[in-house]
Amino acid sequence: MAGANEDLRRRRDQAFGAGAALFYDAPLTIVRGEGAYLFDAEGRRYVDLYNNVPCVGHANPRVVEAMARQQGTLNVHSRYLNEGAIAFAERLAALHGPQIESVIFSCSGTEANEIALRMARFATGRRGIVCTDGTYHGNSDLVSRLTYVNRRQPETDEVHAFPFPETYRPLKEGLSEAELCDAYLARLEDAIRRFEDSGAGFAGLIVCSIFANEGLPNIPVGFMARAEAMVHAAGGVVIADEVQAGYCRTGQWWGYQASGFTPDIVVTGKPMGNGLPLAATAASRKLVEGFRARTRYFNTFSSSPLQAAVGMAVIDEIEGRGLDKNVASVGAALKAALVQRKGAWSAIGDVRGLGLFVGVEMVKDGPAKEPDPELAAHVCERLKDRGFLTSNAGVFNNVVKIRPPLVFSQADAEQFLEAFDQTIAEPHG
Helix, strand or coil: CCCHHHHHHHHHHHHHHCCCCCCCCCCCCEEEECCCCCEEEECCCCCCCCCCCCCCCCHHHHHHHHHHHHHCCCCCCCCCCHHHHHHHHHHHHCCCCCCCCEEEEECCCHHHHHHHHHHHHHHHCCEEEEEEEECCCCCCCHHHHHCCCCCCCCCCCCCCECCCCCCCCCCCCCCHHHHHHHHHHHHHHHHHHHHHHHHHEEEEEEEEEECCCCCCCCCCHHHHHHHHHHHCCCCCCEEEEECCCCCCCEEEEEEHHCCCCCCCCEEEEEHHHHCCCCCCEEEEHHHHHHHHHCCCCCCCCCCHHHHHHHHHHHHHHHHHHHHHHHHHHHHHHHHHHHHHHHHCCCCEEEEEEEECCCEEECCCCCCCCCHHHHHHHHHHHHHCCEEEEEEECCCCCEEEECCCCCCCCEEEEEEHHHHHHHHHHHCCC
């Protein structure tokens, strides 16, 4: 089978152009999915602990039926009245608080975040966007300017960054949690103030509500509520990127509920369509209509009957099966078990996360908490060999990222922990 995979890889390089990303030293040829599982061309089953796109499970029957039924009935662009698309927007908005009233649909998180950034700029009449220095929000020219600012690319006149809040590698050692919170807020305040000094003005703050790409850090208590107040006092808006955190990933519908703040604009993406391209930017009617008045935004494939039917089916599945409760219970047990292993293995520096999104930080021996990205990559490779698919992430690429579909079961978790123990016990290097 290795020969067939290599041939397919050569064809892929020709068809896609060499350099398109692939997981694992020996990439897998995946041909089928079911629930929390993926199957390769030889029929081997893998437990999927990475993909949050099929949040209600690969090949979910309810979603498949809704997709086929709607595509077999009607699928057009959004310039006709359609009950399904309107009802879906109403239902999505109702999953938030009263500050969210209207929705702009699109097809990807990148598109939805770009809409959010432009919306913030139109609403405030200013240009400056603040993000963290370890974030990622998408791939377009505008949105990619937020990626790893001050780490891989410099600040610009319109994008400033501040150090992402964390307690594991704090901004300064020896501070109490309250003092640490103050220190991070001071860096946020500085990023905002420098926009005022430069004349660009401050439009808004964008954060993943659980700081997923930063490595799921534990943040100082109260940081996000105080950051929200600071942003509003400066005349800006708060954008919550819920592409990874939303749709019950944390055990609650939205990551911002877990992090303790109320955003003005909410962006969702990947899980919404369970594989069908579907994303959304949701805000007050005033903010949405201000954007529409300035742009006449139109997306051929968004706000469609097909998106609506599939989007409704995903929400029905989450609510009908009580997947939020599954996420909370299985996720809590999984995290607790991994925390126990932190005490037994010096290579595990920290275990963090919420619900079914857990990060295991791999470090080198010694008190310095030196990141070990090579070990994290090795762990992911060996877990794959044992039938469990993960990846390494975080600002140092040293965090084993565990983010399975919401249907991931306690039995799946126990099997994973057995494979994890075997993998960590192996010699490395």
